[in-house]
Structures are given as C-alpha cells and as structure tokens.
Amino acid sequence: MFNRLNKCIKILGIKKKSTIKDIANVLGLTPSAVSKALNNHPRISDKTKIAVKQVAENLNYQPNHLASALRKGKSNLVGVIIPRNNSNFFSSVLENIEEVLNKEGYNIIITQSNESYKKECNNIESLLYTQVDGIIASLANETVNLEYYEKIKAKGIPLILFDRGENDLNVDYVGIDDYLSSHMIIEHLVSQKCKRIAHIAGFSHSRIYKNRISGYRDALKEYNLPIEEDLIIESNLRIEDGRRIMEGLLNLPKRPDAVYAAGDYAALGALQVLKENNINVPNDIALVGFSNEPFTSFVQPSISTIDQKSELIGKLAAEAFLNRIENPSIKTTLNKIIVDAELIVRDSSNRE
Amino acid sequence: MFNRLNKCIKILGIKKKSTIKDIANVLGLTPSAVSKALNNHPRISDKTKIAVKQVAENLNYQPNHLASALRKGKSNLVGVIIPRNNSNFFSSVLENIEEVLNKEGYNIIITQSNESYKKECNNIESLLYTQVDGIIASLANETVNLEYYEKIKAKGIPLILFDRGENDLNVDYVGIDDYLSSHMIIEHLVSQKCKRIAHIAGFSHSRIYKNRISGYRDALKEYNLPIEEDLIIESNLRIEDGRRIMEGLLNLPKRPDAVYAAGDYAALGALQVLKENNINVPNDIALVGFSNEPFTSFVQPSISTIDQKSELIGKLAAEAFLNRIENPSIKTTLNKIIVDAELIVRDSSNRE
DNA sequence: CGGTTTAGTTCAATCGTTTGAACAATTTAT
DNA sequence: ATAAATTGTTCAAACGATTGAACTAAACCG
Numbered sequence: 001m002f003n004r005l006n007k008c009i010k011i012l013g014i015k016k017k018s019t020i021k022d023i024a025n026v027l028g029l030t031p032s033a034v035s036k037a038l039n040n041h042p043r044i045s046d047k048t049k050i051a052v053k054q055v056a057e058n059l060n061y062q063p064n065h066l067a068s069a070l071r072k073g074k075s076n077l078v079g080v081i082i083p084r085n086n087s088n089f090f091s092s093v094l095e096n097i098e099e100v101l102n103k104e105g106y107n108i109i110i111t112q113s114n115e116s117y118k119k120e121c122n123n124i125e126s127l128l129y130t131q132v133d134g135i136i137a138s139l140a141n142e143t144v145n146l147e148y149y150e151k152i153k154a155k156g157i158p159l160i161l162f163d164r165g166e167n168d169l170n171v172d173y174v175g176i177d178d179y180l181s182s183h184m185i186i187e188h189l190v191s192q193k194c195k196r197i198a199h200i201a202g203f204s205h206s207r208i209y210k211n212r213i214s215g216y217r218d219a220l221k222e223y224n225l226p227i228e229e230d231l232i233i234e235s236n237l238r239i240e241d242g243r244r245i246m247e248g249l250l251n252l253p254k255r256p257d258a259v260y261a262a263g264d265y266a267a268l269g270a271l272q273v274l275k276e277n278n279i280n281v282p283n284d285i286a287l288v289g290f291s292n293e294p295f296t297s298f299v300q301p302s303i304s305t306i307d308q309k310s311e312l313i314g315k316l317a318a319e320a321f322l323n324r325i326e327n328p329s330i331k332t333t334l335n336k337i338i339v340d341a342e343l344i345v346r347d348s349s350n351r352e
Numbered sequence: 353m354f355n356r357l358n359k360c361i362k363i364l365g366i367k368k369k370s371t372i373k374d375i376a377n378v379l380g381l382t383p384s385a386v387s388k389a390l391n392n393h394p395r396i397s398d399k400t401k402i403a404v405k406q407v408a409e410n411l412n413y414q415p416n417h418l419a420s421a422l423r424k425g426k427s428n429l430v431g432v433i434i435p436r437n438n439s440n441f442f443s444s445v446l447e448n449i450e451e452v453l454n455k456e457g458y459n460i461i462i463t464q465s466n467e468s469y470k471k472e473c474n475n476i477e478s479l480l481y482t483q484v485d486g487i488i489a490s491l492a493n494e495t496v497n498l499e500y501y502e503k504i505k506a507k508g509i510p511l512i513l514f515d516r517g518e519n520d521l522n523v524d525y526v527g528i529d530d531y532l533s534s535h536m537i538i539e540h541l542v543s544q545k546c547k548r549i550a551h552i553a554g555f556s557h558s559r560i561y562k563n564r565i566s567g568y569r570d571a572l573k574e575y576n577l578p579i580e581e582d583l584i585i586e587s588n589l590r591i592e593d594g595r596r597i598m599e600g601l602l603n604l605p606k607r608p609d610a611v612y613a614a615g616d617y618a619a620l621g622a623l624q625v626l627k628e629n630n631i632n633v634p635n636d637i638a639l640v641g642f643s644n645e646p647f648t649s650f651v652q653p654s655i656s657t658i659d660q661k662s663e664l665i666g667k668l669a670a671e672a673f674l675n676r677i678e679n680p681s682i683k684t685t686l687n688k689i690i691v692d693a694e695l696i697v698r699d700s701s702n703r704e
Numbered sequence: 705c706g707g708t709t710t711a712g713t714t715c716a717a718t719c720g721t722t723t724g725a726a727c728a729a730t731t732t733a734t
Numbered sequence: 735a736t737a738a739a740t741t742g743t744t745c746a747a748a749c750g751a752t753t754g755a756a757c758t759a760a761a762c763c764g
Binding site: 060063067069084088107114128129298 | 369412414415416417418419421422427429436437438440443444446447450454459460461462463464466474478480481482483506507591620624627646647650651652
C-alpha cells in the first residue's frame with residue numbers, strides 16, 4: 001500500500017513534505033546529524049552544517065513544529081484570551097504582546113470570550129489542549145468563578161492577567177491604577193469648578209470598576225464634595241446604558257454639573273442625550289470617559305478620557321510571561337505591575 | 353537521573369501530566385486500548401470505555417494535542433491573517449470564522465499583518481511552521497508580491513481569501529461585490545438629486561478599490577453624469593486623508609455636491625472638514641462612506657455607508673475551508689463567493 | 705609509540721498518541 | 735463438533751525531531 005502511495009506521489013508530482021530523514025539520505029548522514037547541524041550543535045563540523053543547510057533549502061525543508069514541540073515538551077505557543085476584539089484597547093495590547101513574543105520565537109493564539117464565561121472556559125480548554133506554554137488573559141465581565149483559571153495554575157504553566165482580574169487570582173497582573181485614575185478625573189473636574197459629579201459606573205463585582213468607584217468616592221471626600229448615592233449608577237457601560245442613565249440624571253430634581261463615565265461608550269451615549277437636550281458640554285455639564293477609544297477624539301465635542309497605555313500593558317504582560325518561563329524555579333511572590341494611566345483632557349471637560 | 357526526577361516529583365507533590373499510559377497502568381490495559389476507548393472505537397466494549405473515561409476524569413487526563421496531531425498528520429489548527437484588528441469588519445469576521453470552525457473541532461490562530469507585507473510573510477512562515485491545516489487571509493494593502501501565498505498553495509493546504517485579494521491568486525475567495533456596491537451608492541446619490549459626485553478612492557492597485565472606482569465610473573456614465581478626473585482622488589483612506597482630500601475638493605472652482613468615500617474613516621475626516629466649514633450635510637454636500645464602522649451611526653450627522661456583511665463573510669470563509677479540507681481530492685474550479693452588500697442610508701445623504 | 709584528547713558522527717531511546725494487524729476468546733452458523 | 739464470524743484486546747510500528755551516550759577516527763602529548 002505504501003509503495004502504491006509513493007508511486008502516486010511520483011506520478012502526480014506531488015512533493016511530500018521533506019523531513020530531516022530526506023536530507024540525511026541525500027547526504028548519506030543520519031537524521032540525528034542533520035538535526036544537530038540545523039540546530040548549530042557545536043560537535044558538528046562547519047562543512048557538514050553548510051552542506052545540510054544547503055540541501056534543506058533545496059528540498060524546501062520546513063521543520064515539523066509538532067514533532068519538535070512534542071519531543072522538547074514545549075510548543076512555543078502562547079494563548080491570549082480577551083473579552084472582545086472590537087475595542088481599540090485590546091487590539092493594541094494584542095499587537096504589542098505579539099511583537100514582544102514573536103521576537104523570542106513564540107507565536108500567539110488569540111481567542112475571544114465575547115464576555116461570556118462559558119466561552120472563556122472553552123477557550124482555556126482548547127488552549128491547554130493545544131499545549132500552549134502559557135496564557136495571558138483579561139477576564140470577561142461575567143467571570144466570577146475562577147475554577148478554570150485554577151486549572152491553568154494546576155498545569156504549572158505561567159498565567160498572566162491584564163486589565164481585568166487584578167487580585168482575583170494569585171498570579172502576575174499588569175494594569176493601570178484604576179483608583180488613582182478616578183482620582184485624577186475628579187481632581188480635573190474639580191479644577192473646572194464642577195461641584196456635583198455623577199458617576200456612570202461599571203458593575204462593582206469587577207475589581208477594576210470597584211476601584212474606579214472607590215477612587216471616585218475618596219476623591220470627592222478629599223475635595224469636601226458630598227457623595228450622593230443617586231449620582232452613582234452601575235451598568236454594562238454600553239452606549240444605550242449611557243443614554244438611559246444620562247436621561248435619568250437629567251430628570252433628577254437637582255442635575256449634576258459633571259458626569260464621569262467609567263467607559264467611553266457609556267460616555268458617548270451620555271453625550272448624545274446631552275446634545276439632544278441642548279445642554280452645553282462642558283459648561284452646563286462636563287463629561288469624562290474612560291479608555292481613550294479612537295472615537296472620543298473625533299466626536300463633537302471631543303471627549304476627555306483616560307488613556308490606559310495599551311502598548312505598555314501589552315509589552316509588560318508579554319515580558320512577565322517571558323520572565324516566568326525563563327525562571328520557572330523561582331517562585332517569586334506574584335508580580336503586580338501597575339502602569340500610570342494618563343488623563344487626556346479634551347473639549348467635553350475643558351471649560352473656558 | 354530519571355529516578356531522581358520522579359522522586360522529586362513525589363516529594364514536591366507535583367503532579368506530572370497524566371497520559372494514556374497512566375490510565376492504562378491503573379486499569380491493567382495497554383495504551384492502545386485506552387486510546388481506542390477514548391476515541392469510541394467500535395471494537396472496545398462499553399464496560400471498558402466507561403472505566404477508561406472514569407479513570408481519565410479522575411487523573412485529570414488531558415490528551416496531548418501535539419502527539420495526536422503529529423501522529424494523525426493533522427493539527428486541527430487554522431491560521432487567519434488579517435491586516436489589522438481595530439476595525440469592526442475584521443473583528444466581526446473573526447468571530448464568525450471562529451464560531452463555525454470551533455464547532456468542527458478546529459481552533460484558529462489569529463495573526464495581524466498591520467498592513468505590512470513583511471509582517472504578512474512572517475505570519476505565513478510561522479503559521480506553516482505551526483502546521484496549520486489551512487489558512488484564511490485578507491491581504492495587507494501593501495501586498496503585491498504573492499510569492500509567499502504561492503508557498504501555501506505549494507504545501508497543499510487550503511487557502512481561502514476574503515475581502516482583499518479577489519482574483520489575485522487562483523484560490524477560493526469570499527467577498528462582496530465592490531463594483532455593484534459603488535453602483536448602489538451612485539444610484540442612491542442620484543436619487544437624492546446629486547449631480548457632481550466626488551470619489552475619495554482607495555489605491556487602485558488593490559482590486560477591491562479598483563472595482564469601487566470602476567463601479568463609480570460606470571454608474572456615472574449610466575446616469576449620464578460627466579466623469580471629472582479631479583473628483584477622483586486615491587489615498588490610504590485614513591481620517592487625515594479624508595480631511596486633506598475634502599479640503600482640496602472645497603477649494604475647487606466648482607465644488608461637488610456629493611462625496612463618496614471608499615472607507616468610513618476617510619468619510620469621517622471629510623465630514624469633520626465639512627462641519628468646520630459650515631457646509632450643510634446632506635443638503636449642500638451629501639456624503640456616503642463604506643464599511644459600516646460603528647461610529648458611522650453615532651457621529652452627527654450619521655454617515656450613510658455600505659454594510660459588508662461581515663458575519664456572513666466570516667461564516668462563508670470558514671465553510672469554504674471546511675469544504676476544501678473535507679474534499680481534498682476534488683480539484684473543483686476555484687470557488688468565488690460574492691455576497692450582496694447592503695446600503696445603509698443615514699442622515700449624511702438623506703435629503704428632505 | 706602508547707595513551708589521551710578532541711572532533712565528528714552514529715545509535716537508540718524518547719515525547720504521547722494512533723492504527724492496522726495479529727491474536728485469543730467467545731459466540732454463531734453449519 | 736467444527737468452521738466461521740464476532741468481539742475485545744494487545745503488539746508493534748509509526749509520526750518527525752531531539753539528545754545523551756557511545757563509538758571511531760584523527761590529532762596531540764610526553
């Protein structure tokens with residue numbers, strides 16, 4: 001049967017993929033010599049190395065990753081799990097993770113959870129199955145149960161979290177200081193003479209949104225502004241949430257004079273409602289968002305926001321992984337890298 | 353040395369990953385029986401299957417993908433190459449490719465070319481190295497030389513192109529009819545009584561933009577409108593390109609009364625300039641973009657655009673791959689799937 | 705010239721799974 | 735009762751690359 005197959009191959013002129021064995025045959029060497037030559041093993045003569053590489057080129061040889069990964073027990077693949085791909089923040093993080101890891105010979109497998117916990121579990125399952133050497137992830141909003149992530153830790157491969165998931169697991173984390181970012185926003189709004197600042201918040205079960213809320217509260221206290229619970233509303237932070245909540249705020253007996261939304265999409269929804277009601281932004285009500293989505297710069301008025309330093313976060317997350325993989329023995333305490341975010345003041349909060 | 357390692361493992365309580373061999377030992381079977389049991393081989397008794405699965409569960413067994421892929425000569429991995437990840441179109445296509453392929457047991461490896469030909473080549477290289485079973489790609493704008501893609505074909509694995517790359521290689525393609533889409537836009541603008549329609553075009557070396565240009569030209573002819581070469585300007589279609597070109601158009605002795613931009617970002621740039629010049633959109637100058645980026649719906653005025661049916665394109669691309677992989681022998685003529693795009697009329701071109 | 709290095713290579717086992725062939729045990733058909 | 739078919743399992747050879755140990759020459763040293 002084999003002979004027949006080979007005959008077919010010959011007749012049809014299909015080149016079967018060449019292996020080190022083929023190279024060995026051509027040169028009258030053993031496969032192991034070829035393997036060593038290709039890997040620049042010191043015990044192989046330069047003459048042989050050159051000859052092997054030449055033949056490899058001619059035969060269009062491509063090493064079989066599966067075989068070497070199996071033997072070496074290392075796939076050089078890193079899994080990345082992100083909630084969704086349509087935000088600028090994540091695509092920028094990805095780009096930078098990829099850049100750093102590619103340089104070190106790793107490839108990344110990107111998977112999206114679409115903010116679904118179930119999808120996230122599936123993703124972990126299939127990444128582990130693919131034998132990735134590590135996982136870099138940002139948790140879905142929905143994710144509360146962390147059993148699956150424990151599974152990764154149990155496997156003994158590095159797990160790095162970024163943006164979402166701080167403290168939730170005892171693993172490396174890279175993110176901005178959400179508490180401080182909120183503080184910066186309030187400080188700025190106060191400097192613009194705002195006195196009643198509402199907060200369109202994210203759900204407080206997610207640590208980052210919780211931190212933004214407490215940063216908001218503490219900053220208000222610091223500036224001796226009263227905390228009014230009706231001015232703090234949690235939501236999913238989509239455009240429609242921003243709209244709904246802004247409408248509610250406008251219907252209050254005493255309207256706020258500033259709105260801090262914990263996400264840019266919610267800020268956009270709020271802005272739409274404000275414009276529809278002919279409310280002057282920023283003079284009647286000032287507005288600040290969060291994330292520096294591209295559209296914040298080109299809507300009218302442009303929206304002040306927090307830049308989360310996605311490039312840096314991507315780079316640091318990748319480096320954290322490399323660190324772990326290179327020193328697996330060193331059970332250092334978990335590494336929490338907090339990057340300083342930047343407040344970008346635009347028209348929506350810049351009063352004359 | 354091995355004994356020492358095992359001792360370490362025992363002492364430290366580190367569970368080494370369990371293999372079919374471990375399961376076999378527990379049950380007093382051979383690894384092959386276990387393998388067959390796990391794969392529901394008909395020749396294995398139900399009793400054994402149940403026992404094996406039970407033990408597998410207990411040992412927290414996870415099949416080693418590398419080993420099975422190596423043996424089976426199939427990785428169940430599909431590579432996807434996209435130009436950049438920050439557009440809604442691509443992230444939506446990805447989501448749908450993933451959905452269809454996951455169901456069939458495939459995982460996808462996403463790589464971004466960042467519109468760079470060199471990056472694209474690297475991506476192809478590493479995808480092939482990872483032994484993907486197929487590649488689904490949309491070409492970078494820069495890509496003219498297709499040597500690397502020929503390499504994929506030479507390997508004998510399926511290659512499916514979408515959006516960018518129609519006709520350029522003799523392979524399966526999924527995309528919308530750009531020519532017809534242009535035609536729809538012109539038809540609509542004519543119905544709005546526009547007489548001098550400018551075209552902010554993409555570079556005509558890319559087939560899709562070329563088709564949009566010829567669709568534009570032919571439609572003008574059909575409606576007996578003159579074709580003025582100064583009203584057709586090619587660019588990269590970024591916001592700043594749209595701005596620059598719109599400024600140029602406004603400085604013409606005779607301004608156009610409509611602008612059709614081959615990309616939404618360019619349309620946005622144009623819109624900004626129009627607003628800055630207090631030109632009424634759509635009544636003085638009507639505007640239509642292309643791609644249905646989310647922001648087109650929430651800027652003011654909202655921008656009319658073409659929806660490229662990203663969900664459908666993703667699904668069809670994935671299905672085209674599955675088709676090829678399931679019938680590798682059938683050298684059917686190449687499959688060109690053209691999806692009908694949809695014109696979404698919004699405020700920027702809807703005159704009262 | 706015998707003994708020790710050193711360079712260059714081959715040998716053989718291994719990674720974990722799959723798979724056709726072979727074998728033994730049991731059942732069914734004749 | 736014997737042949738044939740069926741069932742359940744083991745055997746052994748792959749898949750392609752890697753790697754330490756072993757082996758053979760040639761080179762070097764005293």
